[in-house]
Amino acid sequence: MDTNLNLRISKELKESFQQIAKENNKDASSLVRDWISNYVAEHQKSDEDLATELYRAGYQLQQALGGREKVSKQLVKELQQSALTNQKDFTQQILKTYLDYGLTIPSVASKIYNNYAFSQMFLFGLIGDKPKE
16 A cells, blocks of 8 residues: 545544444454545546536537537637647637536536547537437
8 A cells, every 4th residue: 555545533433333344353444445446446437437528518518509501610629629629728618618618517528638639539429320229
């Protein structure tokens, strides 16, 4: 182990937890590590799931803009260029588009930054067909 996690809990809870763990021949730290590992495994999305979610987010933006024919060709061109050259600019352009249209930015948009493949999936959704259910 190379790092620690500090958390605040009541003295009573700590003592109860340690006592129950001891009664069950378990190490309190091991129990917490196992719980954290299980939680991460359960809630962490695969790259494939994130790519699908980003495509859907791009498609939803397309629909909010009025459909594929209403998506500005200039915007798409700028996004394609910045996706190739500067992920930060790409992300900023996406966020600006949401804000300019008064739209809620989906949380998955944060995954675009520094990941060319994810930015492409978002862009494909923006100009693509309705995703399969």
